[in-house]
Amino acid sequence: MSHHAAAAYRQRASRLRNLAHQMTSTSAMSVHNHAGASTWHGPRADACLHALTSAQHGIYRATDDLLDTSWRFDRIADELEAAALRAERELAD
Amino acid sequence: MHHGYEPSRVAALSQHCSWSIAELDAIRSADPAAADALAAVTRMRSILADSIMAATRDVGRVNPLGRSMGWSPAMPLPARQPSALDQWMNQQFPSASQPAATDEHTIHGDTIDEAARSDQDVIGELRRFGDEAPTDAWFDPEHPHWDGFGALAADLAERTIDPGTGEITDFGQLLIDNVWQLPALPLVAVHKGVHPKFGAALVTAIMHPDLPNSPNVHRMEAFSVEAMLMQLSDHPLVLADMLMHDHQRILNGDLDIERSLIFQLMDSDVIDPRVIADALSVVLDTSGPVHVTDIQITLALLTQTANTASFERGFPGPIAMTLATAFVAVLPDLEHRIRVNQTIVFDEIGDSDDAVRLGSYADVRDFLGAILIDPAGLVLLYALGAQAEAMGRGEIAPGDVNAYGRLLHASFEENLHEIEIAASRDRAEWAAALAVVSFGVGVGPVGRALGPVGVKLAQAAVKRLESAGAGSSTPHRDNDDIGLVADVMIRFGSYEGFLERHDMRNGVGVGGGDGGGSNAARSKLAAAWAQFEAGEPLHEVSRTLGNVGELISELDSADFFRDQQTALDHVLPMAESADLD
Numbered sequence: 155m156s157h158h159a160a161a162a163y164r165q166r167a168s169r170l171r172n173l174a175h176q177m178t179s180t181s182a183m184s185v186h187n188h189a190g191a192s193t194w195h196g197p198r199a200d201a202c203l204h205a206l207t208s209a210q211h212g213i214y215r216a217t218d219d220l221l222d223t224s225w226r227f228d229r230i231a232d233e234l235e236a237a238a239l240r241a242e243r244e245l246a247d
Numbered sequence: 248m249h250h251g252y253e254p255s256r257v258a259a260l261s262q263h264c265s266w267s268i269a270e271l272d273a274i275r276s277a278d279p280a281a282a283d284a285l286a287a288v289t290r291m292r293s294i295l296a297d298s299i300m301a302a303t304r305d306v307g308r309v310n311p312l313g314r315s316m317g318w319s320p321a322m323p324l325p326a327r328q329p330s331a332l333d334q335w336m337n338q339q340f341p342s343a344s345q346p347a348a349t350d351e352h353t354i355h356g357d358t359i360d361e362a363a364r365s366d367q368d369v370i371g372e373l374r375r376f377g378d379e380a381p382t383d384a385w386f387d388p389e390h391p392h393w394d395g396f397g398a399l400a401a402d403l404a405e406r407t408i409d410p411g412t413g414e415i416t417d418f419g420q421l422l423i424d425n426v427w428q429l430p431a432l433p434l435v436a437v438h439k440g441v442h443p444k445f446g447a448a449l450v451t452a453i454m455h456p457d458l459p460n461s462p463n464v465h466r467m468e469a470f471s472v473e474a475m476l477m478q479l480s481d482h483p484l485v486l487a488d489m490l491m492h493d494h495q496r497i498l499n500g501d502l503d504i505e506r507s508l509i510f511q512l513m514d515s516d517v518i519d520p521r522v523i524a525d526a527l528s529v530v531l532d533t534s535g536p537v538h539v540t541d542i543q544i545t546l547a548l549l550t551q552t553a554n555t556a557s558f559e560r561g562f563p564g565p566i567a568m569t570l571a572t573a574f575v576a577v578l579p580d581l582e583h584r585i586r587v588n589q590t591i592v593f594d595e596i597g598d599s600d601d602a603v604r605l606g607s608y609a610d611v612r613d614f615l616g617a618i619l620i621d622p623a624g625l626v627l628l629y630a631l632g633a634q635a636e637a638m639g640r641g642e643i644a645p646g647d648v649n650a651y652g653r654l655l656h657a658s659f660e661e662n663l664h665e666i667e668i669a670a671s672r673d674r675a676e677w678a679a680a681l682a683v684v685s686f687g688v689g690v691g692p693v694g695r696a697l698g699p700v701g702v703k704l705a706q707a708a709v710k711r712l713e714s715a716g717a718g719s720s721t722p723h724r725d726n727d728d729i730g731l732v733a734d735v736m737i738r739f740g741s742y743e744g745f746l747e748r749h750d751m752r753n754g755v756g757v758g759g760g761d762g763g764g765s766n767a768a769r770s771k772l773a774a775a776w777a778q779f780e781a782g783e784p785l786h787e788v789s790r791t792l793g794n795v796g797e798l799i800s801e802l803d804s805a806d807f808f809r810d811q812q813t814a815l816d817h818v819l820p821m822a823e824s825a826d827l828d
Contacts (some may be wrong), residue, residue, distance in 0.1 A: 160400070161294040166278055169276065169278060170276075170278065170280060170281060173274070173276050173278075173281055173284060174284070174367075176274055177274060177287075177288060179368055179371050179375070180267055180270040180271060180274075180371060180527065181263060181266055181267045181270060181371050181374060181375075182267035182268075182271055182291055182295065183375060183456055184262060184374060184375050184378045184379060185263050185267055185295065185299070186265050187379070188256065188259055188260040188377040189260055189299065191685075192253065192256060193252065193253055193256040193257055193259075193260055194251065194252035194253070194256075194257055194260075194302075194306070195251055195252070196251070196252075198302055199252070199302070201298070201300050202294075202298050202299045205294045205298050206294055206295075206298075206299060208294075209287070209290050209291040209294045210291070212287040212291070213288070213291055213292055215287070216283055216286075216287035216288075217284065219284065220280075220281065220284050220452065223280045227280075228618065231503050245719060
C-alpha cells in the first residue's frame, strides 16, 4: 500500500514539474518584448505593460511554489517507500 | 503626455497575444496542488485578452492612447502579412476566439498532436532565449542566461535534419526562413550536435543580398556568421557547397556575381577577413577532401569577384595570402594554358570535356592584381621561382615560365597605382622591379641565373617588403631604383647558383675541393641575404655582394661572370623602361 502511495506522490511531483515548465515556456512570458515603447506609448499602454509584467511575476511565483510542492511530494514518497520497506522486512522477520 | 504607436508592431503584438492565449488555454491540471498556479494562468490570460488585445483592437478606431501620431482614426489597422512562421503557429494554435479543437489535453503528452506541440515548445523556448538575452550575454557564452541552451540546441539538432535523407526538414527550413525573428537561432547552428548543412543554410539566409543594410543585419553578420564559418571549417565539403551556391548561373552569366554568397562574404565590412580567409583556405586546400573541380570553380568565382568595383582596392591581407597560396597550388593545372589575351582554362579532369574556365586573360590578370596589392600576394612569386627551378631541371618549357611571368608582370603593371596607394612608393618600386624580373625569368640567361634560387629569392623579397612595411629603422631608400633592385636580385640568384654548382663539382662537404674559398663566399653571401631581408639600403647590400663577387672570382668562375653579365644585359633595359620616375 505504501509503495502505491509513494508512486502516486512521485507521479504528482512529476506532473507539477511539467506544469511549471509548461507555464514558463509559453510565449506569454516574452510578450512584453512586443509591448514596449517601440510599439506604443501612452497611459493605457503603460497600464497594459504594468499589468502584463505583474501577471508574469505571478506566473514565476506560482511556478516556484509548484517546484517547492513537487520537491515536498518527492520527499513524502521517499518516506513512504522507506516505511514500506521497513514493514516488509518486519514481515519477513 | 506623449502618445503614439507603430501600427505594424501593434498588429504583431496582437498576434503574439493570440498565440499566447492559445498556449495558456492548453494548460490543464486536475491536481489540487496546482490550483494557485492555474489561477495565475487564468489571470495572465485575462490580461492578454481583456487588456492588451482590447487595446490593440481599439487602436485606429478611436484615439484610446490620447492623441495619435499622424494616424487617421477612421483607418483600420494595416493587415500584417503573415510569415511562414506565423502561418505555422496559426495552424498549431487557433485564435483564442475559436473553440479549442478538443478538451482531451493533459499535461503529460497524451495530446492529439504531440509532435506539433513539442515543436511549439521548442520554438517558444528558442524565442525566449533570444528575446530575453541581456546585451552582455551575446558576448559571453558562459553567461548564466545560456544555462540550458545546450539542451535546447541538442533538441533542435534532431528536428532540423532528416536522419534518413540527411536533408533539412520542413521544420528546419521554417526556422531558417524566419531567422530574423529568432535571434538565438544562429547560436543553435554552432552547437556541436547540429548538422553543418543547417549552419550553411543559415549563413546563406543571413547573407542574402536583398537584406537591408541595417544595424540588425550587420549585427547578425558579425556575431553569427563568423561563428558559423568557424564551425563549418571542420566540414570542408559542406563549406565548399555553400560557397559555390548558384555557381552554375553565375559562371554562365545568368546571375551577377555581386548576388553570390561568396561576394557577399568577401564584401562584408563587419566579418573578420581572417575568418573568411580561414574558410577559403579549407575549401581551396588541394590536399583536402574538396574535389579539385570544386576548387577550380571556387577560384573562378573569386576571379569574377576580384573584377568588381568593390575589389579595385585589392583583397585584405589574410585573404590575399590564402588566394595566392591556393593559386600557386593549382598553377600546374594552368601553366600550359596561359597565353596572352586567351581565355585561361584549367586542364580537364580525367575524361571529362567540361574543363573549368578560370576567366579571360584580363580577368585573371586583375584577379592576381587584386592579390598583389597586398604584399602577402608576393607568394605568387614563389610559383615563378619554383617554375624557374623546374625549368633549370628541364621539367617545364621556358615558354610556359615566360607566360606566367608575363601574366604577373601585367598584373603588377595594371595595379601599380593601387600598390603605390595601398602600400608605399618603396613597395611600388619593388613591385615594378619584381615585375621586370618575373618577365625576364623565362628568358634563357635570366632564367639560368635566377632559376636555382627562385623560391628563396621570392621569400627574401617578401621579407624585405614586410620589414619595410613594419617601419624598419633604416632610412628611406630614396636611391633605390629599379635597375639597382634588378641588379641585386640577379646577382643574388647567380651567386647562389654558382656556389651550389661549384660545391657539387668539387665535392665540397665530402672531403674534396676548394672548401675554404667557397665557404668564405657562402658566408659573405649569407650576410648579404640578411641585410637584404632586414631592409637595409640596397647600396649596402650591393657592396656586400661586391665582396662576394671578389671571393668568387678567386674560384674557377670565368664563364659564370659572362653568363651573369648576359642576364643583366637582358634585365636592365627592361628595368629602365619600367622606372617609376
